[in-house]
Each structure stands twice: as C-alpha cells, then as structure tokens.
Amino acid sequence: MNAVCTVLLLLLLVLTAGLLVHVRGLSRRLDAATAAGAAPPATVPAPDDAAIRTAVAAALAEDREREVAEARAFWAEQEARSAEDAPLFDTPFSGADPVDGWPLYFPRPTGPQDAPESAEDFPHTAATERMDPEFADALRTALEELIAEGNGMRTGHPVQSGAGAPADLEVQAEPAPTAPDPRRHPSHPDFVPGQAPSREWTDSTLNRLSGDGTALTDVRPGPLGTLDVYAFADGTTLCVAPGDRESAERLIEAVRCGDEVRLLGGSRFSGSYSLTFATGEGTVYVLADRVVASL
Structure with missing residues (x-):
C-alpha cells in the first residue's frame, strides 16, 4: 500500500513539473510578443516635393514635344x-x-x-x-x-458706219454676261456625258441586259468618284453617277478572278437607280442618282 502511494506521488510530481515548464515557456513567448508589439513602428520617409515637381514637369514637356511633332x-x-x-x-x-x-x-x-x-x-x-x-x-x-x-x-460689237457699210445695218448690243451653268460640269450629279438617251431607253437596256444574261467585262471608275463606266460583252456601256468605289472594286476583282458577273436587274425609284449584279461569291448592289445607257 505504501509503495502504491509512493508511485502515485512521484507521478503527480512529474506531471506538475512538466506543467510548470510548459506554462513558463508560454509566459516567455507572451512577453516576447508584447515587447515586439510595443516597439515603435519604422518611420516612413517624407516625400520629396521637389523631385515630384521635376518628374511632373518632365512628363508634361515630353507630351508637349510629342504633340508638337505630331x-x-x-x-x-x-x-x-x-x-x-x-x-x-x-x-x-x-x-x-x-x-x-x-x-x-x-x-x-x-x-x-x-x-x-x-x-x-x-x-x-x-x-x-x-x-x-x-x-x-x-x-x-x-x-x-x-x-x-x-x-x-462677246461676239456682238458695234459696227462703225463708213464707206461701203450698209446704211440699214443695225448695231448689235452686247448681251449681259451670264454665269456658266454648273450642271454642265462633270462633278454635278445631273451631268451626263454626250447626248443623254431617254430614261425609257435606259430601262429597256437594263431589262435586256438582265434578261439575256450579258456578262460584265470591265468597270472603269472615274476620277474623284464622279461616275463609273460599266462595259458589257455585247458592247453596251452604262454610265453610273456618282461612282461607288467599293462596289466597283468588288466587281473589278470578280471580273479579274474569272467569275461570270451578270446584271440581275435594275429598278428606278424616286428618280434614282438600284442595280444588282451577281458574282461567283454573291451579289453586289449599286445605288446611283443617274444611270445612262449607250445608244
């Protein structure tokens, strides 16, 4: 009985000593953490105002030089x-x-x-x-x-009377000068080169080209987008004003690639024209104010 009590007492002493050692370690760690937290934080250096101003001025100067160069x-x-x-x-x-x-x-x-x-x-x-x-x-x-x-x-000038001049010759008065008609200039939408066929002739020509399936052989764009000339295999030409560069380039590319380009039809609405061409890859639409077919 005494031996059992002695063993239990020894075990209790060992456990107590271990617990004291553990508590002492925790106390030391807590003291170290408290001391670290109480230390003053590291000071952040104050910004240099002069350096900031210099950098901003340099950036503005570079932007100004770039804008001037552009x-x-x-x-x-x-x-x-x-x-x-x-x-x-x-x-x-x-x-x-x-x-x-x-x-x-x-x-x-x-x-x-x-x-x-x-x-x-x-x-x-x-x-x-x-x-x-x-x-x-x-x-x-x-x-x-x-x-x-x-x-x-300026052809009418007064005729001076003299020997050999008829007495009853009337003096032609110079007419007042008039401004040239702007519609005669090719840049005007109503300009038509040469003798303009009637609209009925143009409509019948468009119907004939679409009905016969006449192939388009060439497209010749005019300068400054004033008009485009469409040439067909039977010798018929269409003058389209104003020119449509994008549609003309698509048709030219299709003709150069060997595709069969045909006029599917043309319609007139509100004085304007709409032409539809069929290419190997799809359709091309051309809108124009004036379309004139060759005689």
Whole structure:
C-alpha cells in the first residue's frame, strides 16, 4: 500500500513539473510578443516635393514635344497633298466674267486652243493614267461648251458706219454676261456625258441586259468618284453617277478572278437607280442618282 502511494506521488510530481515548464515557456513567448508589439513602428520617409515637381514637369514637356511633332507631321502631309493637287486646279477659267468677283477654276485643259484633239493625245502622267478616256472626252467637251458660251457673249460689237457699210445695218448690243451653268460640269450629279438617251431607253437596256444574261467585262471608275463606266460583252456601256468605289472594286476583282458577273436587274425609284449584279461569291448592289445607257 505504501509503495502504491509512493508511485502515485512521484507521478503527480512529474506531471506538475512538466506543467510548470510548459506554462513558463508560454509566459516567455507572451512577453516576447508584447515587447515586439510595443516597439515603435519604422518611420516612413517624407516625400520629396521637389523631385515630384521635376518628374511632373518632365512628363508634361515630353507630351508637349510629342504633340508638337505630331502637329508638324500632320501639316507637312497636308502641304504635300496641296502641292500635288495644285497643278490640277491652278489655271483660272477665263471664258466668262467671274461670278461675284470670284474666279472659276477648272481642271486643265482650259479650252480648245490648249486641249488635245482626242483622249489618246493626253500626256501620260500619274494623274491622267487613272482618267477614263470616255470621261476625259466628256470633260473636254463640257469645257469647250463653257468656253464657247463665254466667247459667244462677246461676239456682238458695234459696227462703225463708213464707206461701203450698209446704211440699214443695225448695231448689235452686247448681251449681259451670264454665269456658266454648273450642271454642265462633270462633278454635278445631273451631268451626263454626250447626248443623254431617254430614261425609257435606259430601262429597256437594263431589262435586256438582265434578261439575256450579258456578262460584265470591265468597270472603269472615274476620277474623284464622279461616275463609273460599266462595259458589257455585247458592247453596251452604262454610265453610273456618282461612282461607288467599293462596289466597283468588288466587281473589278470578280471580273479579274474569272467569275461570270451578270446584271440581275435594275429598278428606278424616286428618280434614282438600284442595280444588282451577281458574282461567283454573291451579289453586289449599286445605288446611283443617274444611270445612262449607250445608244
């Protein structure tokens, strides 16, 4: 009995000692954590205002220099384009008196004395190589008519009476100068090169082309989007104004690829036209204010 009590007492002493050691370790850890938390935090250095101002000024200067460089490049490009377009519009039209003091400018040639005899005589330059021959002839004809009208206004002059002059010859009065009709210029939507066929003729031609399934052989876009010329296999041509560059390029690409391009039909509504072409990949729609078929 005494031995059992002694063993139990020893076990109790061992457990008590272990518990005391564990509690002492926890106390030390708690003291270390408390001491670490009580330590003053590390100080953050104050920002340098001068450095910030210097960085902001440098960034603003870089942005300003970049904007100035972009502006200079833009205006240089504009001046280059103006220099390229200047030779086409630097000759004033002198066939008639200026309207309200403003001179009229037209593309060269300015008259029959300077114009070539035909479209083939035009000098082959970078600008004229892209001009359609039929459009060039129509443009030259329109300018000649304008100049002829302007010269006609100065044909009547007083006739001086003298020996050999009829006594009853009346003096022609010079008519008042009139401004040229802007509808004669190819840039006007109502301009039609040459003798314009009737709308009934154009409608019947469109019906014949769509009914016969005549193939489209070529599309010749005019300059500045004024008009496009569509040529068919039977020799028929359609002048479409104004030109549609996107549709013309699609049709040209289809013709060059060897696809059979045909006119499915054309309709007229509110004075305008709608043409539908069938290509190998789908359909192409062309909207125009005027469509004129060749006679």
